[in-house]
Amino acid sequence: xxxxxxxxxxxxxxxxxxxxxxxxxxxxxxxxxxxxxxxxxxxxxxxxxxxxxxxxxxxxxxxxxxxxxxxxxxxxxxxxxxxxxxxxxxxxxxxxxxxxxxxxxxxxxxxxxxxxxxxxxxxxxxxxxxxxxxxxxxxxxxxxxxxxxxx
Amino acid sequence: xxxxxxxxxxxxxxxxxxxxxxxxxxxxxxxxxxxxxxxxxxxxxxxxxxxxxxxxxxxxxxxxxxxxxxxxxxxxxxxxxxxxxxxxxxxxxxxxxxxxxxxxxxxxxxxxxxxxxxxxxxxxxxxxxxxxxxxxxxxxxxxxxxxxxxx
Amino acid sequence: xxxxxxxxxxxxxxxxxxxxxxxxxxxxxxxxxxxxxxxxxxxxxxxxxxxxxxxxxxxxxxxxxxxxxxxxxxxxxxxxxxxxxxxxxxxxxxxxxxxxxxxxxxxxxxxxxxxxxxxxxxxxxxxxxxxxxxxxxxxxxxxxxxxxxxx
Amino acid sequence: xxxxxxxxxxxxxxxxxxxxxxxxxxxxxxxxxxxxxxxxxxxxxxxxxxxxxxxxxxxxxxxxxxxxxxxxxxxxxxxxxxxxxxxxxxxxxxxxxxxxxxxxxxxxxxxxxxxxxxxxxxxxxxxxxxxxxxxxxxxxxxxxxxxxxxx
Numbered sequence: 001x002x003x004x005x006x007x008x009x010x011x012x013x014x015x016x017x018x019x020x021x022x023x024x025x026x027x028x029x030x031x032x033x034x035x036x037x038x039x040x041x042x043x044x045x046x047x048x049x050x051x052x053x054x055x056x057x058x059x060x061x062x063x064x065x066x067x068x069x070x071x072x073x074x075x076x077x078x079x080x081x082x083x084x085x086x087x088x089x090x091x092x093x094x095x096x097x098x099x100x101x102x103x104x105x106x107x108x109x110x111x112x113x114x115x116x117x118x119x120x121x122x123x124x125x126x127x128x129x130x131x132x133x134x135x136x137x138x139x140x141x142x143x144x145x146x147x148x149x150x151x
Numbered sequence: 152x153x154x155x156x157x158x159x160x161x162x163x164x165x166x167x168x169x170x171x172x173x174x175x176x177x178x179x180x181x182x183x184x185x186x187x188x189x190x191x192x193x194x195x196x197x198x199x200x201x202x203x204x205x206x207x208x209x210x211x212x213x214x215x216x217x218x219x220x221x222x223x224x225x226x227x228x229x230x231x232x233x234x235x236x237x238x239x240x241x242x243x244x245x246x247x248x249x250x251x252x253x254x255x256x257x258x259x260x261x262x263x264x265x266x267x268x269x270x271x272x273x274x275x276x277x278x279x280x281x282x283x284x285x286x287x288x289x290x291x292x293x294x295x296x297x298x299x300x301x302x
Numbered sequence: 303x304x305x306x307x308x309x310x311x312x313x314x315x316x317x318x319x320x321x322x323x324x325x326x327x328x329x330x331x332x333x334x335x336x337x338x339x340x341x342x343x344x345x346x347x348x349x350x351x352x353x354x355x356x357x358x359x360x361x362x363x364x365x366x367x368x369x370x371x372x373x374x375x376x377x378x379x380x381x382x383x384x385x386x387x388x389x390x391x392x393x394x395x396x397x398x399x400x401x402x403x404x405x406x407x408x409x410x411x412x413x414x415x416x417x418x419x420x421x422x423x424x425x426x427x428x429x430x431x432x433x434x435x436x437x438x439x440x441x442x443x444x445x446x447x448x449x450x451x452x453x
Numbered sequence: 454x455x456x457x458x459x460x461x462x463x464x465x466x467x468x469x470x471x472x473x474x475x476x477x478x479x480x481x482x483x484x485x486x487x488x489x490x491x492x493x494x495x496x497x498x499x500x501x502x503x504x505x506x507x508x509x510x511x512x513x514x515x516x517x518x519x520x521x522x523x524x525x526x527x528x529x530x531x532x533x534x535x536x537x538x539x540x541x542x543x544x545x546x547x548x549x550x551x552x553x554x555x556x557x558x559x560x561x562x563x564x565x566x567x568x569x570x571x572x573x574x575x576x577x578x579x580x581x582x583x584x585x586x587x588x589x590x591x592x593x594x595x596x597x598x599x600x601x602x603x604x
Binding site: 018019021026027048049050051052053054058059060061063064065067068083090091092093 | 169172174178179199200201202205210211214215216234236237239241242243244
Binding site: 329350362 | 502504507512517
């Protein structure tokens with residue numbers, strides 16, 4: 001994958017502002033830990049109230065982190081007035097999401113005028129080791145000039 | 152899709168018990184509203200703390216509901232000592248998830264010894280109307296005799 | 303899934319003309335066996351030169367049929383001057399593709415201005431029985447007014 | 454992604470022998486151009502009889518190459534008596550598949566006892582330039598000791 005240039009110099013504040021409006025991110029305790037043109041990382045400390053029946057972080061939370069990282073990776077390359085929507089994604093859960101924290105990294109694979117394709121990977125950090133727990137491909141849509149949906 | 156018969160007559164209590172151990176379901180306020188052999192529904196009332204930046208229910212929550220409904224639809228057909236894990240899923244978000252509540256329905260498409268394939272659909276209920284907001288295909292794995300992971 | 307109305311009364315001839323330009327369909331011997339607004343079926347007789355290592359029809363051929371059926375199901379609802387492109391799809395192979403013939407059915411789940419989401423199912427016909435061998439979700443894009451790509 | 458070690462020292466001949474039994478590969482003119490533990494490349498020269506309606510290589514052929522490369526990447530790490538089956542895959546088509554030839558590369562992301570997850574990328578070579586035209590995630594299954602299905 002190549003590096004990308006942002007068309008909007010304020011891409012980082014635009015991403016951070018939109019992220020701050022996602023109430024779900026506050027609810028699950030996720031935070032934006034990297035914002036680059038075409039690449040975003042979101043981190044989450046382990047919390048017992050986000051688990052599935054075996055005590056691992058629920059696949060739905062893992063997906064939420066990866067989807068959001070992919071969405072903002074795409075959003076970082078969009079025009080200032082564009083809104084971002086997830087069209088679809090596919091995720092494989094590779095290993096149980098256990099450990100002290102999770103880091104989801106979204107990277108743009110192909111940036112298009114309307115659609116952007118991203119790759120997302122989620123890692124669990126445990127006792128100083130980093131293990132890949134999920135991998136995603138996501139299709140993200142740019143909706144230009146929709147002021148009601150900005151961000 | 153055809154109807155399925157459960158091999159475990161206690162399938163419903165087994166599903167309900169496992170669901171009750173998913174802390175994330177309590178955290179987001181989701182409840183099991185239908186449990187049949189090969190078909191499960193999960194419902195969620197709209198909550199402002201589960202939204203994305205435009206005020207819709209976050210795609211991650213929509214996916215969580217559909218994934219969980221698919222997982223338990225598969226689990227309902229499994230042997231009593233099997234554990235259930237999501238291998239992967241793919242979801243398309245069709246319309247904004249807005250309204251009074253969401254209902255996710257998971258149905259088994261093909262039940263195999265190791266792998267079960269399910270179809271998941273999520274509907275939003277708003278002013279008495281029901282609108283499809285997402286569609287999923289999920290691959291679910293049965294892990295037999297793993298007592299540590301039962302449920 | 304609901305029924306759809308075609309905005310172009312010549313949708314069937316438009317689908318058939320575009321299909322006839324797909325050289326791959328001739329190469330593998332596939333034919334259009336149903337064209338309705340939002341629903342298309344493609345059939346293929348078993349051929350030994352389309353198999354994988356175990357003598358089943360190759361998953362790639364099964365996918366090709368389902369993808370093409372989904373693409374034309376979407377195309378049947380598009381404006382007369384639109385070109386159709388597959389954005390992405392996901393397919394689960396449920397059973398070996400064996401028998402006298404395969405039938406792939408693509409149906410529109412959600413028709414949008416730019417993107418259309420379709421469900422594809424592939425069935426094998428063997429000794430008078432019909433068995434589902436694959437299931438797909440596909441995202442199809444309409445590209446309006448691109449004369450160079452019409453069809 | 455890390456490097457993998459093959460458990461079967463004859464992995465390459467096993468992959469090549471199975472590939473040679475895929476009649477579809479002969480029919481479309483594809484050849485195995487790299488076989489490493491956990492990584493396989495398949496190449497295809499442009500052919501007019503493999504196109505869709507705009508003259509590009511059909512998405513179904515692009516998918517076939519990527520699926521097959523992923524399947525054999527997984528197969529290279531399996532035990533000598535295992536059969537390989539594709540459970541499912543998801544592919545995004547990024548750019549038109551045009552040029553002199555296509556190269557599909559499948560790499561193992563996670564190798565498990567029963568399931569292996571692979572990443573597939575397809576590139577078009579045109580006038581000395583290499584362009585990514587598709588990206589895939591595939592889930593591949595190992596079926597041990599099924600002599601009737603060996604390879």
